[in-house]
Amino acid sequence: MRKVLVADSANITHFMLERILSREGFEIVYVKYPRDLVVQVREIMPDIIFLEPEISGGKGKKIVEYLARQPETARVPIVLITRITDTAKYSMDVWPNVHRLIHKPLNSEKVMEAVQTAAVARTEDYRDERRADAV
Numbered sequence: 001m002r003k004v005l006v007a008d009s010a011n012i013t014h015f016m017l018e019r020i021l022s023r024e025g026f027e028i029v030y031v032k033y034p035r036d037l038v039v040q041v042r043e044i045m046p047d048i049i050f051l052e053p054e055i056s057g058g059k060g061k062k063i064v065e066y067l068a069r070q071p072e073t074a075r076v077p078i079v080l081i082t083r084i085t086d087t088a089k090y091s092m093d094v095w096p097n098v099h100r101l102i103h104k105p106l107n108s109e110k111v112m113e114a115v116q117t118a119a120v121a122r123t124e125d126y127r128d129e130r131r132a133d134a135v
Contacts, residue, residue, distance in 0.1 A: 003027045003044050007037045007063070008052040008081060016106045017050060024112070034059045038066070041073050048118045049078045053090055061095060068096035077118035081106065 002025060006017050009032045018028050029044055031037045034056050041049070049067075053060030060080070067073040078097045080090055083104040090101050099121045100114040 002048075003029065003046040004048050004050065005029050005031065005037070005040055005044065005046040006050045007031050007034070007055055008050070009033075009055060010052070013050075013052070013081060013104065013106065017111065020106070020108050020111045021115070024115075034063055037063060041067065041076065045072070046076060048115060049076055050081050050114075051078055053080050053082055053095075054084065064095050064098060077121045079114040079118060 004017070004021055004026045006014055006028060008014065008030075014028075014030045021028055029040055029046070031040050037049075037051075037055075040046075051060055051063065055063070064078055067076065067078070074097070076097065077099045078095075080095070080098055080101045081104060082090070082101070085103070087101055087103075090098070100117045102110045102114050
């Protein structure tokens with residue numbers, strides 16, 4: 001079963017992602033606090049992380065950077081989910097492993113497009129890793 005970790009303090013986000021992703025066969029794990037996120041990532045090794053970048057007063061970028069530095073989590077794709085409309089500071093060029101940004105309110109189409117983008121990125125990373133091992 002594919003695993004998704006959702007890090008957001010809003011219960012409605014958890015509810016919506018559960019509703020959308022469970023129909024697609026995903027197992028969903030939730031966290032509300034950054035300290036729990038790092039523990040859960042290591043414990044379940046998710047296929048994708050949905051992260052509110054403003055979690056706990058804006059700690060999202062530090063979390064993303066930390067996960068990118070850890071060998072076991074460096075390739076886990078991340079999707080930012082936010083209610084903030086001015087998202088210029090969430091550039092995927094400077095947020096490692098962030099493959100998509102979606103705005104709340106969430107809907108099935110946006111979520112599944114983000115999942116597909118992340119799945120493609122993870123597959124490409126795997127292929128690159130296999131090529132490097134073969135050399």
